[in-house]
Amino acid sequence: MYGYPEPVARAIEHFMKLPGVGPKTAARLAFHVLEMSEADVKAFAKALIDLKTGLTECAVCCNITEASPCAICRDPRRDRRIICVVQEPRDVIAMERTREYHGLYHVLHGAISPMEGVGPQDIRIRELVTRVGENEIDEVILATNPNVEGEATAMYISRLLKPFQIKLTRIAHGLPVGGDLEYADEVTLAKALEGRRAL
Amino acid sequence: MDIRRVELHDFRNYAAAALELSPGVNVLVGENGQGKTNALEAMLLIAVGKSHRAHRDRDLIRWEKDRARILLEASTRYGDRRLTLELGPEGRRAFANGVQVGRMTEFVGQVQVVLFAPEDLDLVKGSPRVRRRFLDTELGQMEPLYLHHLSLYNRALLQRNRWLKSSGLSPDDGVLATFDEQIAFHGAHVIHRRLRFLARLRAYAARIYSDIASGREQFALSYRSSVLGVEEGMTVEQIEGAVQRALERNRAQDLRFGTTSAGPHRDDILLFLDGREVHTAASQGQQRTIALSLRLAEIDFMHEELGEYPVLLLDDVLSELDDLRQRNLVLGMSRKVQTVITTTSLNRLGQELDDFRLFRVCSGIIAEERV
Numbered sequence A: 001m002y003g004y005p006e007p008v009a010r011a012i013e014h015f016m017k018l019p020g021v022g023p024k025t026a027a028r029l030a031f032h033v034l035e036m037s038e039a040d041v042k043a044f045a046k047a048l049i050d051l052k053t054g055l056t057e058c059a060v061c062c063n064i065t066e067a068s069p070c071a072i073c074r075d076p077r078r079d080r081r082i083i084c085v086v087q088e089p090r091d092v093i094a095m096e097r098t099r100e101y102h103g104l105y106h107v108l109h110g111a112i113s114p115m116e117g118v119g120p121q122d123i124r125i126r127e128l129v130t131r132v133g134e135n136e137i138d139e140v141i142l143a144t145n146p147n148v149e150g151e152a153t154a155m156y157i158s159r160l161l162k163p164f165q166i167k168l169t170r171i172a173h174g175l176p177v178g179g180d181l182e183y184a185d186e187v188t189l190a191k192a193l194e195g196r197r198a199l
Numbered sequence B: 001m002d003i004r005r006v007e008l009h010d011f012r013n014y015a016a017a018a019l020e021l022s023p024g025v026n027v028l029v030g031e032n033g034q035g036k037t038n039a040l041e042a043m044l045l046i047a048v049g050k051s052h053r054a055h056r057d058r059d060l061i062r063w064e065k066d067r068a069r070i071l072l073e074a075s076t077r078y079g080d081r082r083l084t085l086e087l088g089p090e091g092r093r094a095f096a097n098g099v100q101v102g103r104m105t106e107f108v109g110q111v112q113v114v115l116f117a118p119e120d121l122d123l124v125k126g127s128p129r130v131r132r133r134f135l136d137t138e139l140g141q142m143e144p145l146y147l148h149h150l151s152l153y154n155r156a157l158l159q160r161n162r163w164l165k166s167s168g169l170s171p172d173d174g175v176l177a178t179f180d181e182q183i184a185f186h187g188a189h190v191i192h193r194r195l196r197f198l199a200r201l202r203a204y205a206a207r208i209y210s211d212i213a214s215g216r217e218q219f220a221l222s223y224r225s226s227v228l229g230v231e232e233g234m235t236v237e238q239i240e241g242a243v244q245r246a247l248e249r250n251r252a253q254d255l256r257f258g259t260t261s262a263g264p265h266r267d268d269i270l271l272f273l274d275g276r277e278v279h280t281a282a283s284q285g286q287q288r289t290i291a292l293s294l295r296l297a298e299i300d301f302m303h304e305e306l307g308e309y310p311v312l313l314l315d316d317v318l319s320e321l322d323d324l325r326q327r328n329l330v331l332g333m334s335r336k337v338q339t340v341i342t343t344t345s346l347n348r349l350g351q352e353l354d355d356f357r358l359f360r361v362c363s364g365i366i367a368e369e370r371v
């Protein structure tokens, strides 16, 4: 049977390791790369390698960074007494886009999930506790995802931080603002109704 | 609401067939394997978007054909509906009154049907799982938040069970408690909504049972929770406390077996005739009547919610009911809802009914007969 030439097959194999990429998409990507200029392919490959070797974890907040401590942790304008705890580096970027948050972050790199074999010791919880113990902190905001694993992680952390007697908050999840009520899904709407308040 | 006309093109064993229904009772009569259930299946497909017995559209398309088409015309209190559904290799295309509808979720629910199929007997004979599935689908259709709590409950339960199975390796450092808390919270909402639903279902189903059985015996049902202390009338918070306590009490046992022994995933509906629990002691006819009562209660729920009755599809139910029950069922129901019945033989029913439309179904051909 006719098969792909070995280099193509190998590229396909690697593309398939990416999330959401099946054999068909992988083949399309591989042939697309074949069409690209050699310079572009080299730049692409280098970008991938730099991604892995050029980055390290910030010694303070555990976010990925080129130099530790990271730019946010070094910024003198940030409020060092507030820490916002998020699951992933990309959550920091989402929070930063709001331009409303001026404290520091702590990136866990995951959430507690026995099904994926992830326990508290596998994410940066220990680092967070040490950090809270060694610094003057007023408030820790738990901004993990609003799913079972994110809630479990927030609950777990809040129990560990209780003894420090600092303010512990959990971000609210509600109706998207600016959108029309009719476009909100039933669950969001029903939950917003459950959590209504008097005016 | 009434279904006026149904057309089938390359659907199952039909090449091209049409059915003009009366607003009252309609009987499809024919030998086994002729296409009676297939015709009901087509109506169900238009109403809810899925078949009760096929998982792939491919199975619904006539063998050696590429696409099938169903047309259904109905009159509802919101106006006339002309609904078309095409099944093909590229997927589905749906039209409502000539306008293509992009999403199936917007297409379904324009006509309402309730189907009673022979498989529904499992509601009585089957394991608790069947009755929980019944609760979950009925409630899920009516209350989106029920599905929300149920899916988070199931997820937290999976996580807890996985933790229990692998916990030999690590001591409890507080992880279990974080899942227990969520299980208790979402589990309490699931149980609370089930109890509320069953209180209504009990009243409807008992009345339907009594109508079909001419009051010969009384039917009742109750919720049996695996969680100690859960009772009807409790608040969500009270149930949450009970689930939390059950999780703590069972912890040692759960650790040993690697699974969670109490919670809504282990609950059941108990069924009673004259105060005695229905096991296999009840006769075939009684069991069939109970299953019918549970399923037909949906008619009353829909009527209450939507202000109009759905169309009732009764597949092969007559054979195991005695003449009295057949008569009560068909005459009782057809007074309020349009009914389509399939049967292999008309028996006495033909004489009992004074006004009905009769269709003979024979290898994919439907012919109306004079009565």
Ligand SMILES: Nc1ncnc2c1ncn2[C@@H]1O[C@H](COP(=O)(O)OP(=O)(O)O)[C@@H](O)[C@H]1O
Pocket: B011, B012, B013, B014, B030, B031, B032, B033, B034, B035, B036, B037, B038, B039, B058, B059, B060, B061, B062, B063
């Ligand atoms: N996709 C299909 N194409 C053609 N015939 C089909 C298809 N699916 C089922 N059938 C036929 O339909 C018949 C079953 O029809 P059904 O409605 O279940 O019978 P009944 O009248 O007993 O209710 C069987 O003879 C089966 O071979």
Ligand SMILES: [Mg+2]
Pocket: B033, B036, B037, B038, B315, B316
């Ligand atoms: Mg049949």
Ligand SMILES: [Zn+2]
Pocket: A058, A059, A060, A061, A062, A063, A069, A070, A071, A072, A073
């Ligand atoms: Zn940092």
